[in-house]
Structures are given as structure tokens and as C-alpha cells.
Amino acid sequence: xxxxxxxxxxxxxxxxxxxxxxxxxxxxRDYYDSVRKSILDYVLKDDSERLRVGIMETFDEVVDxxxxxxxxxxxxxxWKLHFHxxxxxxxxxxxxxxxxxxxLMCMWEKYEKMHFLVLPNPNDYMTIQSFIDI
Numbered sequence: 001x002x003x004x005x006x007x008x009x010x011x012x013x014x015x016x017x018x019x020x021x022x023x024x025x026x027x028x029r030d031y032y033d034s035v036r037k038s039i040l041d042y043v044l045k046d047d048s049e050r051l052r053v054g055i056m057e058t059f060d061e062v063v064d065x066x067x068x069x070x071x072x073x074x075x076x077x078x079w080k081l082h083f084h085x086x087x088x089x090x091x092x093x094x095x096x097x098x099x100x101x102x103x104l105m106c107m108w109e110k111y112e113k114m115h116f117l118v119l120p121n122p123n124d125y126m127t128i129q130s131f132i133d134i
Contacts, residue, residue: 041062043049050058075083097105120126 023042043053044055045062051054
């Protein structure tokens, strides 16, 4: 909970805890299901095990890692160009800020409109005493 960004600390802690717990449970379910599928895929590679379980035919054969070329949908050149431009923009402009930096940025919002040193116009005459008074 200490790693939650500063800007989210205005949200109730119980709500954040429930959201984090829900995400952790979802990850655990996905991991559990993927392990079960991997075990089943491995068992179904053996013909005798398939017959023992009662599966006569598998329509999508399990492919060992590295044995097959990707057969998915290939993006067109316009999409790839747009993706590359977006990637470069994010890479050049995205900055990861620490909690302390975000805290300073929030504090600075109060002072950014203020001028700590007010300089006169170049045509105005200013004495040292008037400068000190300012």
C-alpha cells in the first residue's frame, strides 16, 4: 500500500485495498488456469493418454515452443508507422517521477504564479533601499 502514488492517497484506503486484492485474486486465477491448461496440453500430446481420457481427436494441436511460426494477423504498414511514432513520442516525453518529486510538484502549484523577485521596468530608476524594501 505504501507504493500507491501520492495522488491516489485521497481515495479511501479500504477501497484501494479491495481493488488491489481483486487484482491479485484475478492474477492468481489466471495463473492457476494457465498451469492447468499447460498440464492438460502436455498430457494430451501422448496418444495413449488421449485415448485413456476419452479424447479421440484434438483440433488445435499443441505446438512446442519454437516449433511454429506466428500465424496471427499481421498489422499493415500504416498501423506499424503510427505505432512507431507513438512509441518514440512516449519514449521521448514520458518521465517516471518518484513520490517525492510528485509531492514537490503539488507543493509548487501553490507558488508557481508568485514572483519572488520583482524587477522594475528598465526605464524606471531604482535605489538600493527600494530594492531591499521590495
